[in-house]
Amino acid sequence: MGKAPDRSQWAGNFGEWFHRVLSEVPVYDIRYPVKGTGVWTPYGFKIRKEVTDVIREELVKRGHEEVLFPLLIPEYMLKKEAEHIRNFEEQVFWVTHGGTTPLDVKLALRPTSETAIYPMFQLWINAYSDLPVKIFQIVSVFRYETKATKPMIRVREVSTFKEAHTAHATREEAEMQVKEGVEIYSRIFERLGIPFVKSVRPDWDKFPGAEYSVAFDTVMPDGKVLQIGTVHFLGQGFSKAFDIKYMKADGGYENVWQTCYGISERVIAALISVHGDDHGLVLPSRVAPIQVVVIPIVYKGREDEILRACVGVAEELEKAGFRVKLDDRKEETPGSKYFTWELKGVPVRVELGPRDFDKGTAVLVRRDSLEKVTVERTSLVEEVKSLLERIDLDLKERAKKWLDEQIVKKEDLEDAKKVLESRGGIVELNWCGNVGCGQDLEAKLDARVLGIPYEDSRNPEGSCVNCNSKANMIIRVARSY
């Protein structure tokens, strides 16, 4: 990794930067010999664990319960909802044999779990009092992606697929659940400092089987947009296909109304990319496997007292609840230790040498800006605590500011194209709302329609950028992963 923490240098070689960070830290090893898979290393797994804990916390706080469904789905179940299978058919991995014996019923490796979970909903849901059902699981799903695979971003084994599935008595309750899903995801991304925009996907790009899909997108350092999560309103499509009904007060039966929402390791890819710099990872404290590293600056003759002081500092920080590492390796210079922990994204480094020892101070260095401050040993715990909070806030604000700068409104198709070609990001345009016009727009701009802003009351003035008829809404377009 290069010299100063500079984000501007990525634009040309973000892909290379991302691969290098993953392999040098290391976070995720892509040398496993199956295309579209990767290995979470011990350090990468720790980051992944912290991220999934944040996800779990937010879901559980709002009444979701964790479950675990089988990986295998019999062919007849996968095929029950027509729209769903039509879209996933080309992406399904199949298990066809048990040993050398062909199976009577082919088994799919789940590409997502609607068709595994909803037959069980049919058994579990009978009465109004069984509702709502709000469950989630964090599992591997398999999709035979045919576009170029990318570590964590487009994988064939999605190893960190969090899927939530809910069932409700009424359309209104299910639509409220969509709102709650959107709030939960907003909260998760905010805690990770990942900026986002929310868009209602156009009809031609919604989840197979959904009435509508709300998607979260972020902009990666190369200007390309990454979909980091989606919340789907499923209506009664699946509940009719899977015959999921409850008995109403009047004795009649009604199909349940459903939602589902999912995020994957793309969240971790975004986390790494939006905060990282030329020195490597920059991690918000909540997900940093090590939050504070203590480095003794030893001088001849004073090794023992410095080392002892550092052990004391590390213990004190650990007692205060921080995840701490004391790097007391004798064979490494302080400079090479800085390099190591900067690469790994440890938010705060404590340096303690003879001069600090004599003065009763210590030096704190922030990973994000590499700024140094000298603090009193006696107030070290409070200083570290407030510095971590400041770092998290600054990371979040910096990333948010950057994303805001990537969103521009254009009144003209040519201008939009220029922006998309030169710097990427998200372009907002006035649009008529016509499907044919939207798809024409995608072809002309060689870009994807992200959709219309979610819960946004802006009303466009003027005419559609593409067909000149009256504009009815604002549409977002981008080049995407």
Ligand code: P5A
């Ligand atoms: C919602 C959960 C679903 O599958 N069923 C259950 C719904 N939606 S989705 O949009 O298809 O996927 C949810 C999120 O998963 C991420 N994702 C992927 N990440 C890495 N590699 C892939 N191949 C991949 N496919 C989907 C996206 O972030 C998506 O929003």
Ligand code: ZN
């Ligand atoms: Zn139009």
